[in-house]
Amino acid sequence: MTVNGKAVSGSVEPRTLLVHFLREDLLLTGTHVGCESGYCGACTVHVDGVPTKSCMVLAVQADGADVTTIEGLAQNGELHPVQEGFWERHGLQCGFCTPGMIMSAAAILADDDNPTEAEIRHGIEGNLCRCTGYHNIVRSIEYAAAKMRGEEPAPPEWETDLV
C-alpha cells in the first residue's frame, strides 16, 4: 500500500488490524487506539481519501490502498489548516483523540469548507473526546474552514473574555 505518499510493504497475519500495521510495522504511532467497538474514532485515517477507523479494517483489506495518517497531513512542513486551527483555538488538551479528530475534520472540510456548527458537530460524532467538551474543537474546525475559504477566522473567544 501507499502510506503518506510512500510505497510500503509488509507481511502480516490476516487478523492484523490496519491500525496495528501502521503503528507496529510502520512505526506511525500518531494513529491511536482508544476502543475496540469502533466508537471512539482515535484511529481515524484516510483510506483512498475516505475517513476510516483503522481499527475496523484489516491490514489486508487495505492492500494496495492509498493511506494518509496524521503524520502525512502536513505538506512540506506546512501544517494543514485543521492542524493550525487546533493549535490556534486550543482544540486539544491531552491530544490522544486529536489525530483522529483532525483526520475527520479534514475530511469534512474537504467535502464542504463552509459547514454550519451543527454540521461540524454531526460530522465528528464518530470521534470521542473526553477533555474539551468539543467546544474548542468546533472553534478550531471553524477556524480551519475560514482559512480554507481564504477568510479571516473569527477572533478567539478568550481575548474578549480577559479579566
Next chain:
Amino acid sequence: MYPREFAYVAPATLDEALDALASNPGAKVLAGGQSLMPLMKMRLFSPEMVVDIGRIPGLGAIEDKGDHIAIGALVRHQQTAMDALVAEHAQALAEAAAYTADMQVRMRGTTCGSLAHADVAADQPAGAIALGSTMVAASKNGTREIAAGDFFVDTLTSALNADEILVEIRVPKAGGGSAYDKLGRRGGHSDYAVAGAAAWVRKSNGTVEDARIALTGVGTKPMLAAGSMEAFIGSDGGDVAIAAAADRATEGVTLLEDLYGSEEYKAHLAKVFVARALRGALARA
C-alpha cells in the same frame, strides 16, 4: 481488541466468493466490516475464514431498473443516504441510512451489510421492510429472492444461509411517499435506535390505498407492524386514522426489553414513531 486467527480470501469475482463460502462452512462475508470487525475483535464471533467481497467489481452501484431500484452489496450507508434515486423512491431508506452510526462508519459500512447483520436496533431494516424491498441472495446454486418482511428472522439472524451473499436489495418504485424516524440511544437520531418506525404510504383520491409500516428496536427483530397497517389502509390518512394505526403498533410483536427501555416504554415509543413516520410519509405521498 485482537481477533482470533482466521483464513482470509479476497476473491476477484462473485463466483469465486460463492465458491469459497460453499466450500468453507465456517466462512463469513466481509463487506464494509463495520458490524463484523467489532465482534471479531471482542472475540464474540470468530469465523474460521473471512471472505472479503470488497474487491469484487460491480457491487457498488445504485441503479434504476425500471420498476425498482437496485442497491448493490457494496453500496455504503453514505451513498444510500445521499443518492438521488433513493431520495426520490425510498426516502425512508435514505433517512435510515443517514441516521446510521457516524460519518466514518457511514462511509465504509454497507447498506446490505447492515441488513444482513440483522441487528434488532439497526435503522435500515425498518426502511427496507416498509418499502416492500426484495433481498437477493446469491449462492453457488443460484439466486433467490426474499421479501424484506421475511428476511429478518431473529436477533442477529437473517434468512441468509451460510453460503449466501446478500448481493442486492431491490426497492420497488411504488409511488407514494415514505419516511423513517427514531429515538436514538443518546437521544435525537443518534446511534442505534431505542425504537423507530418506517412507513410507506400511497394515497389515491383521499384514501390510503396502500401502506406498509415497519418497526425497529421494539421487538426481537425488525418487522412489519401488521395491526397498524390494517388500521391505516383504506382510511383517509387523517389524525384519527394515524392515532388508530399507532394504537395497534405492537400487535403481534414480541417486545424486547433492554438497557434502553422497558417493554412498556418500547410499546409506547412504537406508537409514537408509527405516528411520526406516517405523518412524514403522508407529507411526501
Next chain:
Amino acid sequence: MTTTTSALGGVIRRKEDPALIRGRGRYVDDIRRHGELAVAFVRSPFAHARINSIDTSAAAAMKGVHAVYTIDDVRHLGPLIAQVPVGKLRPLLADGEVNHAGEAVAMVVADDRYVAQDAAEAVVVDYDPLEAVVELKDAASDRVKVHEDLDSNVLLSWVGHEWWADVIAVDDPRPKIEEAKAREDAVIVELEMVNQRLIPVAIEPRAVVAHWIEGYDKFEVYSSSQIPHALGGAIAKTFGLPSNAVHVRAPEVGGGFGCKLNVYNDEILVCFASKELHRPVRFTETRREAAVSTIQGRGWIATATLVGTPDGEILGYELKGLADMGAYSQNFTVAIPLLGLWVSAGQYDIPAYFEVACVVTNTQTTDAYRGAGRPEALYYIERAIDAYAREIGMDPADVRRKNYWKNDQFPAVNNTGLAIDSGDYETNLDKLLEIADYAGLRQMQADARAEGRYIGIGLSTYLEICGFGPSVLSEIGFGWNNYGLPSSFSGSGLVRVNPDGSVNVIIGTGPSGQGHETTWAQIASSVLGVEIDMIRVSHGDTAESPMGVGTFGSRSAAVDGAATYQAAVKVRDKAAEIAAHLLEAAPEDIRFADGGAHVAGTPGRVVTWAEIADVAYRPHTGPEGLDAGLEAHAIFSPGNATWPFGSHIAVVEVDPDTGDVEFLRYIGVDDCGNVISPMIVDGQVHGGIAQGVGQAMFEEAIYDEAGNLLTGSLIDYPIPTAGDLPSFELSRTVTPTDVNPMGVKGIGEAGTIGSAQTLVNAVVDALAPLGVTHIDMPLRPRRVWQAIQDARRDSDVSA
C-alpha cells in the same frame, strides 16, 4: 499570535501542541523498548467465586508464550499497596477467590498481544460461584459478605462534624436541625437520590511498560500515570528497593480524570515479570478491559433532607447515605466521600449534617473520578435546594442568594470545621443571571409553556475544595507515606537557568492534557522575563523531580505552581545580584524583561540571561561571595486548600412523548481566583461541564444482580459526542485566594462539580407542570418518560 514573554493572565499557544497535532506525541504505547513482551490477563467471569484450580499448562506450552503467572508466583510481594488501607487490599492476582467480575486471575506474557490473548483463552480456571452482592443497601445489610475476613461490608462512616474529632472540634448540628424540623412553619423536603456509578473513559487506555536491568539493579518504567512518583514509591516498596532504583516516567498521558490516579496491580506485575524474564514487559488495557480493570467513580445512594422557612431561609440540611467502594480498597478508595463531606453544605451558611457509609460490594473498585466526592455532595444539596425552592414557590436563585455565606464572613468556617478561604458568591450569581438574561429566559419558558412546550431552566451554584494539599491533612493520609514518600501533598518546583540562558522548569505534577508546559512556562516567564521559547518544562519524571505529588484534585497550579513561582523568585533574586554587578547598579533596581535584565529607567542597556548565567557558572567573575549555579528548588506547603465556586444555568426542552431531552444552552460563570491562562482555564471548564453532562444524561455503569458489568464497551456506555452538546457560554469572576502567592485556586474539576445537577434541575424544571419532582441520573429518555408517567399516575391517584 507571537509572544516573546508572557505575563500571568495572558494567552499563548500551547507548547504541547506542535508534536500532538502532527501525531508525534509520545504516549506510553508509542514508546517501544527493544525486545519487549506483551501481557494479557485471564479475568474472572464471576463477580464472586472460589477458585478451585488454575491450569496454565496449555497456555504455557503455546508458541510465543514466555510465562504464565498466578498468585502463587507473586504472593510474596504482598497485596497492592493503598495509600488509605482501610478495607480489603487487592491481591496482585486473585488469591483463592474472586470478588468482582474482571478480576485478574492469571497473567500471560508472550511475544505479542495477539498471542498473549490467544494464550489467556487457553488458561483453564475452575470456579465455584458464590452469591454476589451488588446493590448498596443489600450489601450494607451484611446479608452476603464480600470478604469473610472483614467484620462487615460497611468499612466506616464519614460524619460531618466528627471526621477528625481529635483535632477539629465542631458542634453536632443535629439538635439545631431537629429543632428546625419541629417548628410549626417548617417546610421539609426529602429526596432519596442515586448518584450513579461511572466509568471514567480516558480515551487513552492505561498502558505501562517496565524493564528491570540486572546489574544496574533498577526498574525503568513508563506508565500512563497521574502520579508517577507514587507509582515509583510503590514499586520500590514492593521490591524492597530505594526509590532511586525505580525511574518512572509518565510521558504524554491521554486523559486521566482520576482513573490514572492510582497504583494498579498490572503496574506492579509487569515489573515482576520483567525481573523474572529479563525483558521489557508491556501491558496496555483494551477498552472493555478498562471497564473492569480501571477504577470507577461515584456510586452513592443517599437521602437529602432540607428544612427551611416558607420565605426561603434554610434552617438545616442532612445527607445520609451509602457510598460504593467496590470489592477492594486501592489508592484513596474510602477517602473519596470525605472530599464530599467537606463541601456538603455547599456555599451556604447553614446547619448541615453529613453521614455517608463506605460499603464493599462485588464490583470493581471505586476511587477518584473527576471531582471525587464533591460532585456527589454538590449534586445532593443543589437538587434539594431546587426542590425546596419549588415547594415554597420561590425562585431558586433567590433561595440560594438568601443563604450564601456573605463576603464579610470569609474566611468562613463551615460545618466540617474547615475555613473557606475567600468568596463572593452573590457577585458571581448576579453575573450569571445577567449574562444568561435570566428574566428573559423565564419569560421565554412561560411563553413556551403556553404553547404546550416543556422548556426547563436549571440553575445550580457550587463550592469546591481543591488544591491539595494543606500540610495538616497529611496526618489523615493526604500524602504518599504509604508508598514510602513524603507524608504531605506539598508542591515541588525547580527552576534552573542553563549556561546558555535557556531555562528548565521541573515540576512534580503528572498532567494528562492540562497544558502544564504552557502554564508553567508562563509562570517562569512572568517572573524571569525569559522568552517562552527558551523555557522547557518537564513533569512526570521521578529522576528529574526530587519529589512529585502528581496531578489530581485541581492542585497543580495552586501548589506546584506556587512552588515554581517561589523557585523562580529565588532565581530572579540571585540573577538580580549578578546583573547588578554587571550593570554596576543596586540589585533592587534591576528589572527583568524581554529576555534580559536592565536597570530601572535605562532599558537600553541589557544583560542577557546567557551573560548572567555565564557569571553564575563562573562565580569568580561575579560579585564577592557568589555561590555557583543558577537554580532554585522550592517546596510549597499551603496552609489551606483553595475553594473555587461558580454558578451555572442549563436550558433544555423535553419531548414528553418520548422523554428525549434537547440540550439548548449552557451558561457558566466560574471563579477560580486569579487566572494564569484564560484559554486553558476555559478549556478545563468546557471539558468539566461535558463530563458532568455525561453523568446527567448518558453514563451509568450497570451491573446485573450477579455482578456482571452490562456496560463495558462504548456501545453500551455512551459518553457525550459533539452532537450531544451545545457550545458553552462562559464567563468568570475573580476572587483571589491568599493561600498561595499567585492567588490562584483550581479549575480542573469545577465544571464537573457544577454541571450534573444543573442539567437535572433543568429537566425537572421543564417537567414541573406535569408534577415531576425528581428523576435519577442518567436522564436517558426511558427514565424521563417513566417519570412523566409516574407523575401522571400519582396525580390521577391524588385527584
